[in-house]
Amino acid sequence: MGSLRAFVEVLLPDGSRAIAGHGDVIGRLWSATLHIDDARVSECHGMVSLRGGELVLLALRGRFAVGERLCDQVVLAKGQTILLARELAIEILDVQLPERVLALEGPGLPRQALPSVSALFLDPPRLAPRYAASAVAQLWTTGDGWRLRIGDEVRELEAGSTFEVHGSRFEAVYMDLEAAAQRATRREGQLDVPVHMEAFYDTVRIEVGASVTTLNGIPARLLSELIAIGQPVDWQALAHEIWGDEPRLLQRRKWDVTVGRLRRKLQAAG
DSSP states (O other): OOOOSOEEEEEOTTSOEEEEETTOEEESSTTOSEEOOOTTSOTTOEEEEEETTEEEEEESSSOEEETTEEESEEEOOTTOEEEEETTEEEEEEEEEOOSEEEEEEETTEEEEEOOSEEEEETTTTEEESSOOTTSSEEEEEOSSSEEEEETTEEEEEOTTOEEEETTEEEEEEEEEHHHHTOOOOOOTTSOOOOEEEEEOSSEEEEEETTEEEEEEHHHHHHHHHHHHHOSOOOHHHHHHHHHTTOOHHHHHHHHHHHHHHHHHHHHHTO
16 A cells, blocks of 8 residues: 655764654654754754655754755655764665555544554543553554554554544544645634734734734743744644743653643633
């Protein structure tokens, strides 16, 4: 069947090879898909993103260069050498861009392309590009296929596969590659609604139509970091920016509290 996903194969500075797809991070964090243990690399240096049917490397907390040119983003192509710091480079060995990828859809979850590892949550239904023990289901690629875990049961996943969790039925489907890069903002029962955000680090102003909401404090800082990055990113990368080098367990507790507060504020604002 093939992996039905877009990905790049990368030669890392230590000589090892790694695979990365949409949403995967390159950086010094141990959880980064392209992990580089070097002080010259930022914790969350860059991220691979699917844009307009191409895989692009986006600068997050670091910069990089291709040839003599400094970049904050570059379309990835086979044979490229990308310099992350002086005398520290990665090489793009291969780029795979299939015509279609595997996606998931279900009640409250619009059709969404699967990242290499994802966790399915309910209330509200959403896919997170990471492993999470608290999720109702885990989905991941083996390189030549896909797997689904619900509880202790692991099964094959392919286009047409369906499964049910807590009364909600989900289906794996094909999705055109270019459509997989699109992200629309929707409100239930309405057409797309323009959302305008202005971030000022510890204050964020959100306009949805004629409605205006202002956020302050840590929730605003979290949202400001997301706006600056402009793409999904692992929670630990954001937590590190906000709480520094505090222990991971303490960061997770603060993260959960902050995200809960942020969601309540956004829900109250409609």
